[in-house]
Each structure stands twice: as C-alpha cells, then as structure tokens.
Amino acid sequence: xxxxxxxxxxxxxxxxxxxxxxxxxxxxxxxxxxxxxxxxxxxxxxxxxxxxxxxxxxxxxxxxxxxxxxxxxxxxxxxxxxxxxxxxxxxxxxxxxxxxxxxxxxxxxxxxxxxxxxxxxxxxxxxxxxxxxxxxxxxxxxxxxxxxxxxxxxxxxxxxxxxxxxxxxxxxxxxxxxxxxxxxxxxxxxxxxxxxxxxxxxxxxxxxxxxxxxxxxxxxxxxxxxxxxxxxxxxxxxxxxxxxxxxxxxxxxxxxxx
Amino acid sequence: xxxxxxxxxxxxxxxxxxxxxxxxxxxxxxxxxxxxxxxxxxxxxxxxxxxxxxxxxxxxxxxxxxxxxxxxxxxxxxxxxxxxxxxxxxxxxxxxxxxxxxxxxxxxxxxxxxxxxxxxxxxxxxxxxxxxxxxxxxxxxxxxxxxxxxxxxxxxxxxxxxx
Numbered sequence: 001x002x003x004x005x006x007x008x009x010x011x012x013x014x015x016x017x018x019x020x021x022x023x024x025x026x027x028x029x030x031x032x033x034x035x036x037x038x039x040x041x042x043x044x045x046x047x048x049x050x051x052x053x054x055x056x057x058x059x060x061x062x063x064x065x066x067x068x069x070x071x072x073x074x075x076x077x078x079x080x081x082x083x084x085x086x087x088x089x090x091x092x093x094x095x096x097x098x099x100x101x102x103x104x105x106x107x108x109x110x111x112x113x114x115x116x117x118x119x120x121x122x123x124x125x126x127x128x129x130x131x132x133x134x135x136x137x138x139x140x141x142x143x144x145x146x147x148x149x150x151x152x153x154x155x156x157x158x159x160x161x162x163x164x165x166x167x168x169x170x171x172x173x174x175x176x177x178x179x180x181x182x183x184x185x186x187x188x189x190x191x192x193x194x195x196x197x198x199x200x201x202x203x204x205x206x207x208x209x210x211x212x213x214x215x216x217x218x219x220x221x222x223x224x225x226x227x228x229x230x231x232x233x234x235x236x237x238x239x240x241x242x243x244x245x246x247x248x249x250x251x252x253x254x255x256x257x258x
Numbered sequence: 259x260x261x262x263x264x265x266x267x268x269x270x271x272x273x274x275x276x277x278x279x280x281x282x283x284x285x286x287x288x289x290x291x292x293x294x295x296x297x298x299x300x301x302x303x304x305x306x307x308x309x310x311x312x313x314x315x316x317x318x319x320x321x322x323x324x325x326x327x328x329x330x331x332x333x334x335x336x337x338x339x340x341x342x343x344x345x346x347x348x349x350x351x352x353x354x355x356x357x358x359x360x361x362x363x364x365x366x367x368x369x370x371x372x373x374x375x376x377x378x379x380x381x382x383x384x385x386x387x388x389x390x391x392x393x394x395x396x397x398x399x400x401x402x403x404x405x406x407x408x409x410x411x412x413x414x415x416x417x418x419x420x421x
Contacts, residue, residue: 011396014403018374020381046403049359050375056356057279057376061271066288069274071267074295 008032013039017046113204113229114211116179118222121199121231122215124176124185129195129235135187136172146173150184156228158200161251163188166244168196180204188244196234196244203229210245212238221245225252265310266298272377273314279372280322282357290325294318315377316387319369326365355410362409367402370395 008029015021016029033040067073128135138146143160151158153175160170168188176183178201186198203224213220219241221232230252232245273294277287294317298305305313360368366388373379373387385392 010400014396014399015381018381018399042407045407049403049406052356053279053360053372053376057275060275060278063271063274065270065274069270069288069291069295071263071295071299074292075299077296 008039013043014046017043017050113179113224114222117199117201117203117229118211118213118220118231120176120179120183120201121185121197121222121233122218122220124183124199125197125218125233128174128185128187129197135195137174139172140170142172143170150175153182154178154184154201155181156202158184159252160186161198161248163196163244163247166247167191168244171195178202194234194236196232196236196241198248199231199233201229203227210242210249212241214238223249262302262305262310266295266314269311269314270295272311273318276315276372276377277318277322279360279376280318280369282361286325290318290321293321297321309383312379312383312387315373315379316389319373319387322369323365359406359409363402363405367398367405370398371402374399 012021012025012029013033016026021029033043138149140146147158147160150173160173163170167190169190171187171189173184173186176185176199180202183199183201185200188196188198204227209223211222213222217235218233219236219238221241223230223245230248232241232248234241234244236244270291273291274287277290277294278284281287281290294314297317298314360372363371370384370388373384374381379387381392381395384395388395388398
C-alpha cells in the first residue's frame with residue numbers, strides 16, 4: 001500500500017486548505033486530489049471562498065481607526081462611567097440603612113426583578129434629580145435622537161411618553177448600567193421644579209402589575225410588560241405618583257412599538 | 259503593563275475587520291469593537307498572560323453572540339427593496355454574494371470560518387476563542403463551507419467563476 005492509496009478524510013481536506021495539515025500527510029492529500037477531481041473542485045471552491053472573503057473585508061484593517069476607538073478616548077469615557085457607578089453604589093448603601101431592602105437586594109445572589117430594577121431606578125433618581133447643570137445627557141429638545149439612541153442601546157423600541165397632561169415636561173434622558181444590560185432613564189419636570197423619572201430596562205422576570213414602594217421620600221411604582229420593566233419615581237404623594245405612572249402606562253400600552 | 263496596552267492597540271484594525279465581516283454593518287461592527295475595548299481595559303487585571311489578540315477575539319465573539327440573542331427577541335427587519343435590486347455583475351455582485359452567503363450561516367459557524375480564513379487563527383486558537391474542542395471547530399468549518407456552497411449554488415454562481 002502506498003501513500004497514494006491511503007484514504008483521505010474530509011477533515012484533512014479542510015486542514016490542507018487551512019494550512020493545518022501535518023507535513024507528512026501533504027503528499028497523500030495531494031495525490032488523492034489529483035485522482036479525485038470532485039474533491040479537487042471542492043478544495044478549489046473553498047480557496048476561492050477564502051479569497052473572496054479576504055477581498056471583501058481585508059481592507060477594513062487598513063482603514064484609519066475612528067477616534068472613538070482610540071484607547072485614550074475609551075479610557076476617559078470609561079473612567080467617568082466608573083465614577084457614576086461608584087457614586088450609585090455609595091448611594092445604595094447610604095440609603096440602605098433607612099430602607100433595608102435597597103442594599104439588601106443588591107447583594108442577594110438572585111434578587112427578584114422588581115426589587116432590583118426598582119432599587120436601580122431609585123438610586124438613579126437620587127443621583128440625578130439633584131443635578132442642576134447636568135441632569136441628563138441628551139436634552140428633551142432632541143427627543144427623536146434620544147429615542148433612537150436609547151432604543152438602540154437598551155435593545156428594544158422605546159417610546160417617550162408625553163406627560164403634559166399631568167403638568168410635566170421632558171427634561172431629557174440618559175443611558176445607565178442596568179441590572180441586565182443597559183437601562184434608559186428619562187427625567188421630567190413641572191413648572192414648579194418637581195421632578196419625576198422614568199426608568200426602563202429588561203425585566204428578567206414575569207409580567208407584573210403596578211407595585212408601589214417608598215424609600216425615604218422617594219416613591220417608586222414598578223411594573224413589567226413582557227420582558228420590559230418600567231419604574232416611575234418621584235418625591236410626591238402616592239396619589240400623584242400613581243397619576244403620573246398611569247399616564248406613562250396608558251401611552252406605552254396604546255402604542256406598543258415592539 | 260504598557261505592553262498590554264500596546265498589544266490591545268495593535269489589534270484594533272484586525273478586530274474591526276473581523277467585526278465588520280461578522281456583522282456586515284460598519285456601525286454595528288465599531289460598536290462591538292468599542293464594547294470589546296472597554297471590557298478589555300476594565301478587566302486587564304483578569305488577563306493572565308497569553309495572547310492578547312485571541313483574548314480580544316474571544317470578548318468580541320461573546321459580545322456579538324449576546325447581541326444576536328437580544329436581537330432575536332425583536333421583530334426581524336428586512337430592508338425594503340433589497341430583493342428587488344437590479345442584477346449586478348462583476349466584483350460588485352461578488353461582494354454582495356459574500357455578504358449574503360455569510361448571512362446564511364449560523365453564528366458559531368460564521369465566527370469559526372472568519373477567524374480561520376480572514377483572521378488567520380489556527381484551529382487551536384479558534385477552539386480557545388469559542389470555548390469548544392478542536393473537533394467542533396473543524397465540524398463548524400466543514401458545515402459553514404457546505405452551507406455556503408449550497409447557498410451559492412441556489413443563487414448566482416458568481417463565486418465559482420472566480421477561480
């Protein structure tokens with residue numbers, strides 16, 4: 001029996017094309033291909049495919065790298081993100097003394113979706129509602145851009161409710177780290193400076209009807225619709241908060257843009 | 259540790275190339291690269307030597323899998339008029355065929371094929387990136403090539419004319 005007669009496996013043909021074949025098997029594979037035109041045609045097809053992929057995408061590596069991918073820029077952006085995360089963590093623990101479940105649920109291995117999302121939303125509310133100069137990343141005047149950007153980051157279509165029926169105007173929104181990926185955060189303000197926020201992220205839990213919670217002065221109403229959780233926060237009476245949440249709920253329900 | 263940083267920096271063009279072929283969309287691809295770099299810099303302390311490039315490919319491959327998983331929950335959007343585009347010939351038709359052929363693959367096969375033929379990783383390196391045995395990488399490659407051949411045979415035979 002000569003090399004020429006040794007059976008060549010399908011795997012060896014691929015390895016041959018990919019330069020992964022041990023050199024002592026090369027002669028056998030080349031002899032096999034010379035004797036089997038069908039296999040030769042397949043091997044040539046695979047090579048042509050590799051050439052075509054390289055021809056199509058190879059030049060991407062020679063394009064100038066966009067500024068947003070420079071390490072300096074990424075580090076700078078990330079540092080400010082870490083600052084926010086650290087501040088939110090501190091807020092969670094400071095508040096924890098007054099409202100046991102906030103800090104508790106953050107550290108429980110498998111916290112329930114409602115408590116986690118609510119805790120995150122309350123933390124964000126406390127962190128940003130006191131901001132005078134930079135409460136949001138994108139102002140409400142750029143609502144279309146805000147919707148598009150945050151929808152893309154959270155991974156589902158958002159709808160920014162119009163809360164003018166309850167006397168609130170959109171201040172704007174920002175992207176936040178949520179318990180299960182990104183979260184969208186919107187802030188509203190009345191003419192008297194009263195602020196409410198709407199927080200939305202992947203629920204990671206079952207559908208849920210409205211749940212009310214109060215953490216110090218900050219009220220929270222949580223609900224989940226499909227895989228999406230919403231939390232409305234504000235320092236207002238339960239009645240007033242309910243009214244705001246109902247307005248949000250009605251508009252999201254009326255036009256489920258998913 | 260500046261060695262780590264410069265290794266990461268040197269890998270960016272290749273990561274962009276891989277991400278572009280993986281997603282077939284320039285903006286999505288650069289978003290993926292950006293997320294990969296953020297994660298890499300943030301978890302530098304978790305990197306215990308080895309090949310920085312393979313490690314970056316691993317992060318990017320995983321992030322893309324997560325991205326597709328979350329996309330799967332959303333309705334599929336089809337570009338209107340995509341199928342009505344006039345017949346093309348020449349290199350333009352070839353590059354279109356390649357994009358569509360890659361799109362016809364399941365994610366793990368697409369990643370395996372691109373890591374080997376575009377990024378020049380060895381089977382062993384791809385096995386590490388995908389977290390599977392080498393044999394699984396080889397069967398993914400074989401299935402990817404068979405699928406693309408079937409796809410192109412059913413379409414315009416532009417690719418086969420290349421050779």
